[in-house]
Amino acid sequence: MQGGGNRGRGRPHGLLGEDTGRLRGAGGEGDPPQLRLHPLGEEVPDGHNRLQGAILKVRVPASTSNLGPGFDCIGLALRLYLTVEISTEGPPSPGCDFVVQGLREAFARVGRRPPLISVRREEAIPEARGLGSSAAARIAGLMAGNLLLGEPFGREELLNIATELEGHPDNAAPALFGGLVVAVRTERGVVFSRLDPPSGLRLALAVPEFSSDTSAARKLLPERVPFADAVYNVGRASILVAALAGGDPSLLREATKDRLHQPYRESSVPGFEEVREAALEAGACGAALSGAGPSVVALCFGEGEEVAEAMVRAWGRFGVRAEPMVLKPDFEGARYV
Structure with a gap:
């Protein structure tokens, strides 16, 4: 698989943006989330599984795709966000939720049974309006599952999984990598290139x-x-x-x-x-x-x-x-x- 621009593999930056009204900023750098996590399958000292009590938050941007002629292959990330808090404590969320689907898929790819999770969403992306709400939710779940598993998947692997769930990469790619992304499906997976759009x-x-x-x-x-x-x-x-x-x-x-x-x-x-x-x-x-x-x-x-x-x-x-x-x-x- 190929890519371009300023994308990253492995653990993404911990970034928390400031709320500036309708124009939401990208924020500044911070440390990765400090979770009570241990290698999968190990027991913490009090005997509880590592997933019990884990709480994490993921923020995923909206995206606009096609932009006219780029059908199913061109997308641009927007400063409008879905923020999801996932906890392994509390009442479980319905399995039909796209966030839950994404998390379950991450666990299924490594042959493990996912924990019951509670999902709290801070939803700013209008649903079913052509702004990538389903891709954002699935990616939030995939990233949460990936972190709980100890990050077995790089970002490019997450893009391939998200594309399989979505059926096309035009929203999933910019939601994962930000910027302007041109992405196409091949027999080897998604091939993509990321560009920074003009600052103005x-x-x-x-x-x-x-x-x-x-x-x-x-x-x-x-x-x-x-x-x-x-x-x-x-x-x-x-x-x-x-x-x-x-x-x-x-x-x-x-x-x-x-x-x-x-x-x-x-x-x-x-x-x-x-x-x-x-x-x-x-x-x-x-x-x-x-x-x-x-x-x-x-x-x-x-x-x-x-x-x-x-x-x-x-x-x-x-x-x-x-x-x-x-x-x-x-x-x-x-x-x-």
């Missing part, structure tokens, strides 16, 4: 009141697309990465156009084209569905508040209420806090 980039979002199911959104897509549409997207996805890597906002209006998924999903996102156009008219460099939608993301070099408000007003003309957000990219990815 802001992501203006309009998050509507209605939700979208990713599996249902995928059913709207055709099994085959015209060759011309495939060529169209290859070119624009390439220019998108070049524009963000080189900090050239003049390319983004064209680079965020798409023919592979957005035209087919418009029927499930009323007013999408009008909201996108409102963002561009308000000064956005480019705009697209965030993931499978229904949120719309606009790439801005500037504050972005006017763009977000313009998108909200455009949706209002369709009788849709939406929340404006303006976020900075997250550069660190998932971490223990």
